[in-house]
């Protein structure tokens with residue numbers, strides 16, 4: 157599943173490349189046909205993303221009066237982009253396309269989403285209320301809210317980072333890497349992590365996601381930690397612990413450990429992370 161930075165990039169791309177002119181909106185597969193008809197011929201005039209949720213605003217009207225397209229890709233969903241052909245026609249449909257946006261010079265095809273629905277502004281806010289703060293949005297009280305949410309839970313911090321009601325956006329790679337960078341054991345219960353360290357974790361998740369947003373790539377290794385003898389090993393240059401099971405920790409030499417946590421592979425340094 158893509159992590160939050162990918163969703164924010166997609167949202168930005170959709171608005172930048174399909175925004176501000178009437179779109180043709182179709183559901184080649186048919187499952188979204190009625191809703192597509194509501195949006196067809198309207199302009200995409202705004203967007204927002206929060207964690208792994210995309211919201212696209214249709215219509216040149218105030219937010220409260222607009223129709224909003226809510227998309228969550230889930231595990232299998234994907235947006236694909238194709239140019240129009242020399243005659244200005246969209247390419248043939250490939251696979252089960254729930255939603256197709258036809259723009260001036262390209263199409264965006266959405267397949268396999270967990271959610272694809274037209275909702276009201278009030279319904280957008282209902283979704284947002286269920287989600288924890290998003291480090292990429294980082295509203296003024298969000299850092300404090302994250303600290304409070306983590307402190308109130310007895311579950312392991314490694315589980316809490318993956319819980320979208322605690323923090324929206326990070327996935328499995330940022331979980332492993334940011335916990336390492338801040339030095340927190342993934343098994344420490346949220347309630348038992350010092351407030352100061354939870355704050356540092358928020359800052360680090362934000363820094364990691366911002367970097368991913370800028371580059372489109374997750375690369376959490378800081379330049380001062382790069383091992384000169386590893387120039388050809390791409391993952392060794394990008395990650396501290398992710399996919400580095402059994403190899404020496406960059407900082408202390410201890411073997412990086414791996415086990416399943418809630419069915420996702422978890423990687424950590426048993427010495428550096430306490």
Ligand SMILES: [Zn+2]
Pocket residue numbers: 405406407408409410425426427428429
């Ligand atoms: Zn270590």
